[in-house]
Amino acid sequence: MNGHVPVLRDEVVQGLDPKSGEHLLDLTLGRGGHAVEILDKTAPDGRLLGVDRDPDALAHAAEVLPADRIELVHGNFGDLPDLRVSIGVGTWDLVLADLGVSSPQLDESDRGFSFRHDGPLDMRMDPTRQGTAAELLERITEGQLVTLISELGEDRFAARIAAAIVRARAQEPIRRTGRLAEVIRAAVPLRRDSKLDAATRTFQALRIAINGELEALQHLLDRVGSLLSPGGRLAIISYHSLEDRKVKDTFRTLTQEGDHRLVTPRLVRPSAVEVRRNPRSRSARMRIICRLGIN
Numbered sequence: 001m002n003g004h005v006p007v008l009r010d011e012v013v014q015g016l017d018p019k020s021g022e023h024l025l026d027l028t029l030g031r032g033g034h035a036v037e038i039l040d041k042t043a044p045d046g047r048l049l050g051v052d053r054d055p056d057a058l059a060h061a062a063e064v065l066p067a068d069r070i071e072l073v074h075g076n077f078g079d080l081p082d083l084r085v086s087i088g089v090g091t092w093d094l095v096l097a098d099l100g101v102s103s104p105q106l107d108e109s110d111r112g113f114s115f116r117h118d119g120p121l122d123m124r125m126d127p128t129r130q131g132t133a134a135e136l137l138e139r140i141t142e143g144q145l146v147t148l149i150s151e152l153g154e155d156r157f158a159a160r161i162a163a164a165i166v167r168a169r170a171q172e173p174i175r176r177t178g179r180l181a182e183v184i185r186a187a188v189p190l191r192r193d194s195k196l197d198a199a200t201r202t203f204q205a206l207r208i209a210i211n212g213e214l215e216a217l218q219h220l221l222d223r224v225g226s227l228l229s230p231g232g233r234l235a236i237i238s239y240h241s242l243e244d245r246k247v248k249d250t251f252r253t254l255t256q257e258g259d260h261r262l263v264t265p266r267l268v269r270p271s272a273v274e275v276r277r278n279p280r281s282r283s284a285r286m287r288i289i290c291r292l293g294i295n
């Protein structure tokens, strides 16, 4: 057990259908949960280029992946100009983007993603970069905060939450996840029927903003056409309707243009069994596209 259960693991392997000798670009390697399964199928000489912006994730992945078939890159895939980096491949047979955060990132309170465990209000997937959530909350205007929470968190109480945050920071800067969560919970009416913690959506919105998650996804989607080898497959797992809408629209355009085909005509969601075993998988949605042509 490496601390992160790969979401839709069997569906990813089945949908991407990796074959011996195929090369994989995993843009969100994490601890390598999906990659290890795929490398098993691409043995003996299929290679992996694994990208992650979290150095800690890469260090853990290196422990479980076959050293002679992999190359790891630390960075945001949204910053890689043409995503065709390295191992001399040019284009890829298999590309995977399993977006969002990993369980270790959420569970380690020092990373500052979690409203369940108190920690410094950080939320950077890449701790070597500037700009924590605490710093953002110090300088953002109330109006910008309303927009951020309503657009990226889709929280209908955005205005109340933003007002409460601005009042709280006037007393003392908000530097801990625990304090932020308390401020949010006190600002919204208690809904006994909701299983969702009142802080969930605001934390999600801040995380997406701090890490430029939608911008990175757009960067990838703008390059799908030049990324895949003929016959190559790309799987994207998203955890948010804003992300999934972007993926769906891009995949639709690519198939209409005639060079690609949908491998998953219907959205792939985790089974009830998977959600029971791994509740964090519940919002996952996967789409796979294939570039037409023979390998």
Ligand SMILES: C[S@@+](CC[C@H](N)C(=O)[O-])C[C@H]1O[C@@H](n2cnc3c(N)ncnc32)[C@H](O)[C@@H]1O
Binding pocket: 004, 005, 006, 007, 027, 028, 029, 030, 031, 032, 033, 034, 035, 051, 052, 053, 054, 057, 075, 076, 077, 078, 098, 099, 100, 101, 102, 125, 213, 216
């Ligand atoms: C859901 S986890 C991936 C888990 C992985 N598929 C596994 O099974 O172990 C997402 C990972 O992607 C990384 N990540 C998210 N956005 C990224 C980006 N724009 N560039 C590089 N890495 C990113 C995160 O740091 C995290 O480690």
